[in-house]
Amino acid sequence: MSDNNKTWMCLICGWMYDEAQGDPEHGIAPGTAWADVPMNWTCPECGARKEDFEMVQI
Secondary structure: OOOOEEEEEOOOOOOEEEEEOHHHHEOOOOOOOHHHOOOOOOOOOOOOOOOOOOOOOO
């Protein structure tokens, strides 16, 4: 696991996407970079689109 993984936050509900953890429950494998998450993926909490997420420093 590298330190290059980034975390992205949904601006609508605050749900966090951690690249290291991915979103395996929704078909996104751990280690999947945000750029590689499909454009049709939506926030599992509120259904927001990828464009409603912003990178955050944790």
